[in-house]
Amino acid sequence: MTTQTQILRSKARKRAKTADKVATVVIIVFALSIVAILLGLIGFIMFRGLGHISWHFLTSNPQTIREGGGIGPPLFNSLYLLVLTMIITIPLGLGGGIYMSEYAKPGKITSFIRLVVEVLSSFPSIVIGLFGLLVFVNTFELGFSLLAGALALTIFNLPLMVRITEQAFAGVPREQKEAGLALGLSKWKIITSIMLPVAIPSLVTGTILAAGRVFGEAAALLFTSGMTTPPLNFSDWNPLHPRSPLNPLRPAETLATHIWKVNSEGLAPDAIQIAAGASAVLVIMVLLFNLFARWGGRTLYRYMTASKRMN
Amino acid sequence: MVMPMPFSTEDLSIYYGEFQAIKNISMGFPAASVTALIGPSGCGKSTFLRSLNRMNDEIAGSRSTGHIWMDGIDLTASGTDVIKLRQRIGMVWQRPNPFYKSIYENIAFGPRYYGIKNRKQLDEIVETSLRRAALWDEVKDRLKESALALSGGQQQRLCIARALSVNPQILLLDEPASALDPVSTGKIEELITELKKDLRIVIVTHNMQQAARVSDYTAYFYLGTLVEHGETDQIFTNPEKNSTQEYIMGRFG
Numbered sequence: 001m002t003t004q005t006q007i008l009r010s011k012a013r014k015r016a017k018t019a020d021k022v023a024t025v026v027i028i029v030f031a032l033s034i035v036a037i038l039l040g041l042i043g044f045i046m047f048r049g050l051g052h053i054s055w056h057f058l059t060s061n062p063q064t065i066r067e068g069g070g071i072g073p074p075l076f077n078s079l080y081l082l083v084l085t086m087i088i089t090i091p092l093g094l095g096g097g098i099y100m101s102e103y104a105k106p107g108k109i110t111s112f113i114r115l116v117v118e119v120l121s122s123f124p125s126i127v128i129g130l131f132g133l134l135v136f137v138n139t140f141e142l143g144f145s146l147l148a149g150a151l152a153l154t155i156f157n158l159p160l161m162v163r164i165t166e167q168a169f170a171g172v173p174r175e176q177k178e179a180g181l182a183l184g185l186s187k188w189k190i191i192t193s194i195m196l197p198v199a200i201p202s203l204v205t206g207t208i209l210a211a212g213r214v215f216g217e218a219a220a221l222l223f224t225s226g227m228t229t230p231p232l233n234f235s236d237w238n239p240l241h242p243r244s245p246l247n248p249l250r251p252a253e254t255l256a257t258h259i260w261k262v263n264s265e266g267l268a269p270d271a272i273q274i275a276a277g278a279s280a281v282l283v284i285m286v287l288l289f290n291l292f293a294r295w296g297g298r299t300l301y302r303y304m305t306a307s308k309r310m311n
Numbered sequence: 312m313v314m315p316m317p318f319s320t321e322d323l324s325i326y327y328g329e330f331q332a333i334k335n336i337s338m339g340f341p342a343a344s345v346t347a348l349i350g351p352s353g354c355g356k357s358t359f360l361r362s363l364n365r366m367n368d369e370i371a372g373s374r375s376t377g378h379i380w381m382d383g384i385d386l387t388a389s390g391t392d393v394i395k396l397r398q399r400i401g402m403v404w405q406r407p408n409p410f411y412k413s414i415y416e417n418i419a420f421g422p423r424y425y426g427i428k429n430r431k432q433l434d435e436i437v438e439t440s441l442r443r444a445a446l447w448d449e450v451k452d453r454l455k456e457s458a459l460a461l462s463g464g465q466q467q468r469l470c471i472a473r474a475l476s477v478n479p480q481i482l483l484l485d486e487p488a489s490a491l492d493p494v495s496t497g498k499i500e501e502l503i504t505e506l507k508k509d510l511r512i513v514i515v516t517h518n519m520q521q522a523a524r525v526s527d528y529t530a531y532f533y534l535g536t537l538v539e540h541g542e543t544d545q546i547f548t549n550p551e552k553n554s555t556q557e558y559i560m561g562r563f564g
Contacts, residue, residue, distance in 0.1 A: 105371075106371070173408070175404060175406060175408035176408060176410065176411070178366065178369075178402075178404065178408065179404075179408045179409075179410065179470070179473070180410075181366060181369065181397065182364060182366065182397055182400075182401065182402035182474070183397065183398070183401075183420070183421045183424075183473065183474070183477060184394050184395065184396075184397035184398035184421070184424075184425075184477065185394070185421075185424060186394055189424060193420070194410055194411075197411055197412070198411050304411075304412075305411040305412055305457060306412055306413030306416065306455060306456065306457045306458075307411065307457040307459060307460075
């Protein structure tokens, strides 16, 4: 009897061990295949595109019919649009997220706001583009412009930013808030000086995600920032001048829209190479931005918390 | 009418929704002494402690009746400036909760918020506060380092120093040593004995020996009522109520 139980037990143990091994192998295979797909994709894009990248390609104007077009203005537009969008998105998103996490009382209205944010975050970007066309481009008479594009992208990114801010603040230990309260600090002071530094790592991650979407988005921009760039004068940095690159009211095609355009209706003989080169540049930009934002976030976190590393 | 003690509660009740967590408690906290609040888990002693600087306000659904008196001012009155009041009543919790800032910033933060901008003055406050919390010698060479790099016991003394930095008259301690090792606990207890010379201290503790060692007065709570309150020696050697004796003995056994 006892020996039988022992045998049964050891069998069960063996089975559990086998199951454990199989599960480990399966999980590792999954993880590796994800990495492989990602590396393969990046490798493919780089392999096709890197050869076409040159200083000339990065700085010269696109050509419609002739060979040898570059991506100078679209590259600049992508970066500038990112800055414009973030200038609008970050304060709104921080404000909304802090409100949701710290001020909103749990109840029907708060749940409703949360529902709206969530629905908004699953909106198809082409719908946001059409909305932008109707509201910003036509009704507000902004025309096809960087500003209209930035506003459309703000709608696109705001839900993400709000949710990430809310979670970042909700993740700050309650004891931190209590310590501030017991010291007699005001709520606002606690939020800005005690909680914000703790929340920074999550906020940086969120901002990177949102920014990546700005780089990659094409559909929402086709009808808002447009598919053309007027001739730009890169020696004129007054945002009020119509030919200045900084003028937010001029149309601007970004790298992503440029790739789309070249691929779908490009007449230049080297359209395929241009699309490949532009794709590689886009991926490199996203990678660089990622590294830069992480470094910036880490520096900020260190500065604000006197700690050695970001956890 | 008898003048209430400079710091005391009168008929204080606390409710969480329908549940009455604290039932009509009136007690005073004498100056330059330590009052220990003891009792089994859930007896309301922590709730009572937290109500003294109105930290319970932060809990949704909590409300109170009765009064808390400090120097003739009713702290529970609706017009009371809670933020100002909390400056005069420091608080330290069970788990050390230093800010995610440098050791120096942890201490200087409060005084700077209250308007002290002078660097020299701030340096002085930091040193005095850390000295009063018996931490200065251990950290004086690393004030710029993160407070999170300190050990648990050091963090707890830093939290006490932080509370002292804004010169409170009262210090509320919610099981300040229960998460610490015996050596750190001993240091905290020494510190309490030292600090009571210029402060009223109220301490919640589950450790009977600790209550006996550090406190001058002991209050035994059970199910939201104040069962017995008196000098610590008397409560521990000759309590009036059976229930008090059973609780204290049970813990010893």
